[in-house]
Amino acid sequence: MAFSLPPVKVIMNGWQTSNEEHIIEQKNGEFFYRLSEKAIAIPCKVMKEDDSFDTLIQSFNRHDAVVILDNKGLPAACITAPQIVEFLHNAFKQLEAFYEAVIQTTDASITVIDEHARVRTWTEGAEKLFTVKKQEIVGQHISDFFDPNKLEILQTLYKGKRITGQYHQPRSDLFVLINSNPVYFNNRIIGAVVSETDVTNQVVLNEKLFNMTTEVHRLEQEVAKYKDSSDPFNSIKGKSTSIQRTVHLARKVCSVKSTVLILGESGVGKEVFAKAIHDGSEEPNAPFISINCGAIPASLFESELFGYERGAFSGADIKGKKGKIELAKGGTLFLDEVGEMPLEMQVKLLRVLQERKYYRVGGEKEIIADFRVIAATNRDLHELMQEGRFREDLYYRLNVVSLHIPPLRERHEDIIELTHFFLNDFSQRYQRPIYEFSPDVMQELLRYHWPGNIRELRNITERLVVFATDGVIRKDYLPFSAGSAGLENNNIMISSNTPKEKDDTILSLQEEMDQYEKKIIERALRIVDGNKLECAKHLGITRATLYNRLKRLGIK
Structure with a gap:
């Protein structure tokens, strides 16, 4: 127990250990406590x-004093009820002092309510944010000052809802980020705490930045028409420290012809970096040949890489075929997803890299x-x-210079620039100007984890432009926000939670396909509010084809 024990004088069968004021006696196996030699002996717990x-606390329900025995079974101290009351009172006062110091130190708006929704804590940050004085609101029901339908703290109190970094607009002129937690005691909610950070200035600046960035991109494209950019790394967007460090290393690689190994998650832009290094190193007309090592069957990989002579195998082109290595002569061969290369091909590629010579499949000429x-x-x-799935000697042959491209979640500061770049690109491509970009959309983009990295951001940005038929981008258009329209990769799909028909009837394959196609088209029409031209674009068919399907399936 973390408790300061008072000194005692112990009398056990007539034996005394000290001359302190408190006296403990043991008689017939029981302990008694006395304040002095002449005081009445009090039975002890x-x-x-x-x-x-x-x-210890529960012991004072029936006893006025408690004897504490040490690990040898001897009395070490005695605690009386007045002493424990004084200790608890001091402990409470200290805890209260710490609590007040924390509340006075923070600049954030912090609100604490009890189980009856009465305000118990209201910081200076809350006063500044909501212009309500502490002396006015403390002790009052919080709904007397705010619309209960907009109070997230009530959801926390009544439903135990926990919130972290949620975007909220309590007033038309106020934007905040909310964190909230319920207060539990004895497995029961007795209150709730909410902290709110004012982000109104950031939202306003974001709107201004969006408008300014859109105009800057428009001017940049106009200027680009009259000059030829000589920097191949201009296509790599982002001003974060991590991406600029990678670009700096990639520029150094351009001065030599060393083999480069680019590492990074899917969608971070590895091929964009490879193309930039190629453009910065080779002559303008030098070929850049890309081969996806994970997309080619193992049986065809050798002929794709080395090419083949005519008649080399059954089904071969009678004229023969050049391989990727031959096509890359004088330029760059980009081996994408090299970790997926078949093991037997790794041996042959290593030989080519070492000897710089090879044969076509079925060929005799070196x-x-x-x-x-x-x-x-x-x-x-x-x-x-x-695991024995990649050769160590090939790894060291490829890993002469390595570049690691950081994932998008590690450089959130680049999301705004990338989003505006893609918005401007797609709005011009689809001839759909964007007049308004909802601030909560950008907040969602900044909070999202981006498992698909830049490729996913580009895909979602295109989606936003496609749905913004009125020039306004809304939060509902995001696939990872509430109320999503359910569009993935620009294809309208039937949601996975579509109710299944409870019918055991087996229809013909064509009838089943017609029913499924009908559901897809009907849902697509609902999403675009009946606009058949937009519906046809999203479904990837012509308007004439859509009209024929509507007529055949009986869709009005």
Whole structure:
């Protein structure tokens, strides 16, 4: 127990250990407590020194004093009811002092309510944010000052709802980020706490930044018409420290022809970096040949990489075919997803990189290999080597210079620039000007984890432009926000929670397909408010085809 025990004088069968004021006596196995030699002996509750503090408190329900025994079973101290009351009172006062110091130190708006929704704590930050004085609101029901329908703290109090970083607009001129938690005691909610951070200035600045960035991009494109950019890295957007550090290293690689290994998650822009390095290193007309090592069947990989002579195998082109290595002569061969390359092909590629010579499939003439290799992968090559799925010698041959591209979640400051760049691009491509970008959309984009990185951001930005038929981008258009329209990768799909028909009737395949197609088209029409031209674009068919399907399926 974390408790300061008072000194005692112990008398056990006539034996005394000290001359302190407090006296403990043991008679017939029981302990008694006296304030002095002449005072009346009071029966004591006996506890061990390693018992819990709760046990100590409960002991005073029936006893005025408690004897504490040490690990040898001897009395070490005696605690009386007045002493424990004084201790608890001091402990409460200290805790209260710490609580007040914390509340006075924070600049945030913090509100605490009890189980009856009465305000118990109202910080200076809350006074400034809501212009309500502490002396006016403390002790009052919080709904007397605010619309209960807009009070997230009531949802926390009544339903135990926990909130972290939620965007909220309590007033038309006020935007805040909310964190809230219920207060539990004995498995029951006795109150709620909410902290609110004012982000109104950031929202206003974001709107201004959006308008200014859109105009800057428009002017940049106008200027680009009259000059030819010589910097291949201009296509890589982002001003964060991590991406600029990677760009700086990539620029250094351009001065040599070393093999480069680009590492990074799917969608971070590995091929964009590879193309920029190629453009910064090679002659203007030098070829850049890309091959996806994970998309080619193992049986066809050799012929794709090395090419083949005519008649090399059954079904081969009678004229033969050049391989990717031959096509990349004098330029760059980009091996995308190199971690997926079949093991038997790794041996042959390593031989080419070492000897700079190779043969076509079925060929007898030796061909000189003249190309630079840039490889990329989102896999952990060290783990693949341990599993025996990637050759260690090939890894060291490829990993002469390595570049790691950081994922988008590690450079959130680039999201605004990338979003505006893509918005401007798609709005011009689809001839759909954007007049308004809802601030809560940007807040959602900044809070999102982005597992698909820049590729996912580009995809979602295109989605926003496609849905903004009135030039206004709304939060509802986001696929990862509430009320999403359910569009993924620009294809309108039937939601996975569509109710299934409870019918055991087996229809013909064509009838089943017609029913499914009808559901898709009807849902697509609802999303675009019946606009058949927009519906046809989203479904990837012509308007004439859509009209024929509507007529055949009986859709009005």
